[in-house]
Amino acid sequence: MRRVSPDLQDLVKDLAVPTSSKIVLVVIDGLGGLPGDEGSTELEKAATPDLDTLARESICGMIDPIARGVTPGSGPAHLALFGYNPLEFQVGRGALAAAGIGFNLELDDVAARINFVTVDEEGKVADRRAGRISTETNKELCRLLNGMQLEGTQLFVRAVKEHRAVVVLRGRGLSDALSDSDPQKTGVAPIEVKALSPEANKTARIVNGFIQQAREILSGHYPANMILLRGFAKSPRLPSFLEIYRLRSAAIAAYPMYRGIAKLMGMDILVTGETVEEEFKTLRENFDKYDFFFLHIKGADSAGEDGDFKRKVKVIEEVDRNIPTLRHLAPEAIAVTGDHSTPSVLKVHSWHSVPFLLRSAWCRPDKVDKFSEEACLRQGGLGRFPAVEVMPLLLAHALKLTKYGA
């Protein structure tokens, strides 16, 4: 007798077998909502005849991305959906930012988030967004900062969006055990980056050297006359989808961040367009080539963050119009859900649970007749459950898991 208590993913790894069945996981980013002026959530308000039909054929439920009350960032929310315990596997902000722009981190690279900011004459942070500079200005500034060589280490600087950028250090003996330079408030000076362990001394020196040079280079570029760094991180080493689930997997995502996250799990990244329709077209064109597809739709989250209830409704309706394409492909298991909630009334990610549907020939039907928070919660046969259980459920419903124990 062994006395061990493996975690769910380890257990699933032991049980997963490769088969010809196919799984499609559709993630409508920020799907969950709160009632707007008329008392319905965005999903409830949206006209979704095809999602509703799918829900009637599915077993439904509500997922908690991390834990009740915990609002997730995009990284942990997707890790959880993919079956990786987000409290165990942590993707540092720098690594996530690099993934987000499609910058492939090598094994010993150290990445950090950059914010362009305004400092006053005393060097104190006056505006944490540098007067909301444009992405174009950001790109010009990154070109100025890019390409330094410090102590044999190469520094790459890449724009993300608006005032946000990324720096990647590539060299020998680098460490990510570094404190942030970002003081997280205005009226105080940037903080010197400190090594949090002796092995990081060299990296701290390099980073502080970079910051010093950046200060000089940017001095004439008011309002973006300084940078703040935070979230130093190496690339996380995640076991791949193939290794754990025996799945040949592919990601279809218009936004680079989600392609970056999918790449961390070893998914192939499929070239796709900007629209929901193009994403589903990419799914159709590549359907024969993979066992698992992650199809990510960004618009609902963006609309929620903008507080635009109507636009979020429209994005959901746009997804609905593409459900027939998905249905026609007839994968053995389909899930439609979100990575987290982004209620328009809150304008940010939130902790609320997220509607979930799973369609398969082998799902036990429930009484859900509409894809909505209300119906999934009250009538959903899966009840309320943590997002890390989504992958085991999908694999089971595609008959890809063998029996546990004799």
Place this chain on the structure above:
Amino acid sequence: MRRVSPDLQDLVKDLAVPTSSKIVLVVIDGLGGLPGDEGSTELEKAATPDLDTLARESICGMIDPIARGVTPGSGPAHLALFGYNPLEFQVGRGALAAAGIGFNLELDDVAARINFVTVDEEGKVADRRAGRISTETNKELCRLLNGMQLEGTQLFVRAVKEHRAVVVLRGRGLSDALSDSDPQKTGVAPIEVKALSPEANKTARIVNGFIQQAREILSGHYPANMILLRGFAKSPRLPSFLEIYRLRSAAIAAYPMYRGIAKLMGMDILVTGETVEEEFKTLRENFDKYDFFFLHIKGADSAGEDGDFKRKVKVIEEVDRNIPTLRHLAPEAIAVTGDHSTPSVLKVHSWHSVPFLLRSAWCRPDKVDKFSEEACLRQGGLGRFPAVEVMPLLLAHALKLTKYGA
């Protein structure tokens, strides 16, 4: 403050007190189902007036045997129902097979599953079931292989069913850290058994010697001209029901496998007949002698595995006809459930949750008015919960658990 996180069973052990109240746990093996041609599951289709009445007086719910999406074997599924974390306590295949035929393993015995197979002239496995030999032939072959003495170790060989048998090694200094000889596919030769730790060298030698002699003995017995061994295991040492729950417990099971599992928890095994009615008669006759009864009904699982929807319905109806006997005995707590689902449409164990009812004078009633997947799921006051929580609930509802903390 101490930060400890005892597992549930450890907690229950601290709280359990012996009382005169009685608990009966009725396990309808493979109870959970999926809709058949007419849109109802086996349980929904069955006419179960007495179970329905019981459900109305009960608090109901749905249990997940191991975890969402995970299909359990009989061993882990029963461990969970009995409150033993099935990921922590693992019963090896050999030990389970020995338990299954009522062979009592001594502390240092090592058991393994045998498959009789056909090998071709080059010694490669050609048929993993030896042409589906009869149980009778199996018994004859086991008699030929039984009784060897190798390096002071006694070998017992016992038939299970069809091509399946068990070998038990009894001697000094044996180890179960051995690899399988079963290559798990045809067209390749059996694999030599290897010691997975140095202490197992002697046992590996003995096992390979046994296999060599078996090959010679069986050479003239085509199609069963070879054996494959797998799942070497000693008897698991599980804490007993008396030790953990302070329960004098008894098992009533027509099938040997389930008597074997119950014995691992120290339950007394009551002699009973082959039918459901005889099992309930055994319960009645022994009701005064124990605090806890495990009553196991195999037929529903067998029918499900045969894909025989109607026969599974009939087994459930047969259980229903015996519910008045149970009710008349008036144990303080009654549970009726299954160890897992075996939907006739799938013909195998599955991952689906299982209906559960618990009747006691102290249960908070819910709105379930029929014992079915649908009603337990939608109306069940216990919601959906892991099977390892069944025993704490039963003990509580029989007023056998004291308060936790002051």
